[in-house]
Amino acid sequence: MAEASLEGERGFAKSERGKWPDGGVTRVPFWVYSDEEIYRREQDHVFGGANWNYVALEAEIPNGGDFVRSWVGDKPVVVTRDAEGGVNVFANSCAHRGVAFCRHNRGNTDLFTCPYHQWSYDLKGRVTGIPFRRGYKGKGGMGKDFSLEGRGATPLAVAVRNGVIFAAFDHVAEAFEDYLGPKMLGYFDRVFDGRPLKVLGYLKQRIDCNWKLMFENIKDPYHASVLHVFLITFGLFRMDQESAVEMDETGRHGALISRRGAEADAEASREMSNNLRVDFSLRDPRLLDIAREYPGDATVVMQTIWPNVIVQQQSNTLAMRHMVPRGPHAFDLNWTFFGYADDTPEMTQRRVRQANLMGPAGLVSVDDSEVLVMSQDGLVPYPDSEAVVEMGGKEVADAPHMITEVAIRGFYSHYKKVMGL
């Protein structure tokens, strides 16, 4: 069969490996989800360089000596609070032989010691000691010209805004506020308004698909109201509700905004009929006991901050969803659920209860974990095919509704640029 005849006949074109297909951001070639070379370049151009990556919440390291282990792309890092109260992020990779020396998810220490050759590091990631540096009984050791000065685990640039810690490998990265842009900063500050945060718990899962599918999922309101039985049945997120999709100027960050409304109207019900269960009710209706807590009408704002985090505000459940790529075919999704330090016990209870919607076994999120693996299963064997991303038109511009894939187009418009595709 001639290659050209594939086009049109089956609805998707054959795309040349490494060359973005015609159609710009309305097409996504399937090889971006499986190609090893693309994956390697993403580590440099998407997660590396001047990109501000989410690494932790300040509430996780309140005291001097506190630390958490985190990742920037697939690169392991350590996030610490030093004795002076500063936040430091440095590579979890020994300056000697590269060992990922920090082996605990969190803790408190004044020194990290590499298990291999016992090189030790302070809370700023500087090497403070090397066993047998002067040799033993006059034999061996480091040369006389060897100095500890300037040796350490590679330090990252750090930006902290209202309790959230971001890191970049490039120390001349633009200010975090400029990186987000005014519109996205507004949504960020809506949740992170300066009140101290309180961590409520963690969930971790590994999903066997490319990390981009997860990011796209939260830029894709279209799926939410046809796939998620829970959301549409109980009205937490539906096409017929007042909603919008917004982006920053580059298209890399985005927000899905919606307001919980009344019963689905007849037309919407027809379109959602496969998964709208009018006969379903909750044994424990407290799951839907929602308290309005932010200014404005929105009851859901799901924000994607390029390149590695989703800020989840669905009703009263708040979480950072941190994506850690694990090769082209898997990523870890690390969920940090939080509230505010001044929450009442009732509000904390409400947040924890609503967290049952989320995570690997969440009443909503379980659908995504499953369907994303099904995506990878269907994409990888067809690297030369391409996705059609035309819902809501072909443009990249904010939309005052949810029946659109515009934020996916926005994402790829930036992705193509930084990846040189």
Ligand SMILES: [Fe+2]
């Ligand atoms: Fe979803």
